[in-house]
Amino acid sequence: MRNLCLAATAVMVLGAATAAAAGASYTSDPQQSRLEFVGVQAGAEFKGVFHKFTSNVDFAPEALATSRIDVQIDMNSVDSLDKDRDTTIRGKDVFDVAHNPTAHYITKSITKTATGFSAVGALTLRGITKDVPIEFQFANQAAGAKLSGSAKLNRLDFGVGQGDWKSTDTVGDAVKINFSLVLKPQG
Amino acid sequence: MPNQSPPTRYSVVAQGFHWLIAALIVVQFTLGWTANFLPLGARKLARLDWHKSFGMTILTLAVLRLLWRLFNRPPELPAGMSGIEKRLARATHVLFYVLLFVMPLTGWMMSSAKNYSVSWFHQFTWPNLIAPNEQAFNLLKSTHDTLSWLLFALALLHILAALKHHFWHKDDVLKRMLPFTKSEKRS
Numbered sequence: 001m002r003n004l005c006l007a008a009t010a011v012m013v014l015g016a017a018t019a020a021a022a023g024a025s026y027t028s029d030p031q032q033s034r035l036e037f038v039g040v041q042a043g044a045e046f047k048g049v050f051h052k053f054t055s056n057v058d059f060a061p062e063a064l065a066t067s068r069i070d071v072q073i074d075m076n077s078v079d080s081l082d083k084d085r086d087t088t089i090r091g092k093d094v095f096d097v098a099h100n101p102t103a104h105y106i107t108k109s110i111t112k113t114a115t116g117f118s119a120v121g122a123l124t125l126r127g128i129t130k131d132v133p134i135e136f137q138f139a140n141q142a143a144g145a146k147l148s149g150s151a152k153l154n155r156l157d158f159g160v161g162q163g164d165w166k167s168t169d170t171v172g173d174a175v176k177i178n179f180s181l182v183l184k185p186q187g
Numbered sequence: 188m189p190n191q192s193p194p195t196r197y198s199v200v201a202q203g204f205h206w207l208i209a210a211l212i213v214v215q216f217t218l219g220w221t222a223n224f225l226p227l228g229a230r231k232l233a234r235l236d237w238h239k240s241f242g243m244t245i246l247t248l249a250v251l252r253l254l255w256r257l258f259n260r261p262p263e264l265p266a267g268m269s270g271i272e273k274r275l276a277r278a279t280h281v282l283f284y285v286l287l288f289v290m291p292l293t294g295w296m297m298s299s300a301k302n303y304s305v306s307w308f309h310q311f312t313w314p315n316l317i318a319p320n321e322q323a324f325n326l327l328k329s330t331h332d333t334l335s336w337l338l339f340a341l342a343l344l345h346i347l348a349a350l351k352h353h354f355w356h357k358d359d360v361l362k363r364m365l366p367f368t369k370s371e372k373r374s
Contacts, residue, residue: 041232041303043306043307043308043312044303044304044305044306045312046304081302081319082303082321085227087227088227169229170233
């Protein structure tokens with residue numbers, strides 16, 4: 001146990017040393033990380049999550065030029081706490097998971113803001129790639145690093161909603177995304 | 188409360204509550220029962236959106252109506268009615284009041300259980316009453332559906348009784364709830 005602690009400390013120190021130079025590499029802990037979306041349906045908000053997603057994060061506040069956030073989302077893992085709705089969401093008119101099983105987000109540039117960071121990245125969703133900005137905070141504590149933030153996108157930009165679902169009367173176009181990535185050093 | 192003799196007619200307020208809620212219940216049956224036969228889709232959601240907004244309107248009116256009823260004495264039942272008829276009439280009315288609360292409340296809970304929060308005509312969202320839960324939803328839905336049949340049967344009984352009073356007994360039971368009419372003591 002003691003050796004393990006020592007080893008962990010050594011890894012952390014090494015990690016910190018690398019971070020100063022280029023930016024530390026992390027992956028998100030699937031158990032503790034959360035990716036949530038908030039849509040509006042029939043005038044009321046509803047929340048859902050993606051249970052399965054992986055992220056590779058290279059990040060250091062002082063090396064933003066080489067920092068990068070890369071997230072792969074398993075669209076089948078969508079859960080809006082209603083099986084009927086989840087089936088509809090997975091169907092061809094909405095996510096069309098049969099043809100587009102994953103969504104991908106990768107940042108192109110990250111800048112510092114007054115309250116944290118903002119980034120612009122390319123989101124590939126339902127086969128369409130478009131830029132989506134995100135706002136986030138980064139905290140590197142003894143317990144581990146955490147990256148959390150939010151984004152806003154319009155579902156129809158990505159063709160999410162065909163046929164009847166194109167109408168925004170019942171399901172709003174704007175969707176909020178909230179994420180919280182608990183990061184583990186990679187390697 | 189002043190100890191006066193009971194009124195011979197329902198007040199304008201009581202009539203307003205009665206006919207407004209009656210009209211809304213007709214709308215609710217139309218929306219609710221037709222939505223039940225639609226597959227999950229934008230049309231079903233839109234119809235249930237109206238159903239839920241009207242349902243919350245009825246619940247609000249039911250609260251106001253009950254308060255009004257508690258502080259305003261209704262006209263008495265005709266003297267010619269037998270004891271059992273009077274008891275049956277009172278039981279019907281009590282059951283109506285119970286359903287005016289139970290129908291919207293089970294509907295509201297259904298929405299919460301399925302994680303479809305209730306909006307009021309897209310103006311604001313009512314809080315969820317219970318946490319999302321599939322079993323609870325199924326139980327609430329069958330309760331809501333079954334009680335809708337009870338409400339239908341009760342409404343039929345109520346209408347037939349009112350017509351019987353008017354055409355058979357030729358008393359003023361129907362007329363005293365009708366606006367723009369005059370009740371003459373006929374019993």
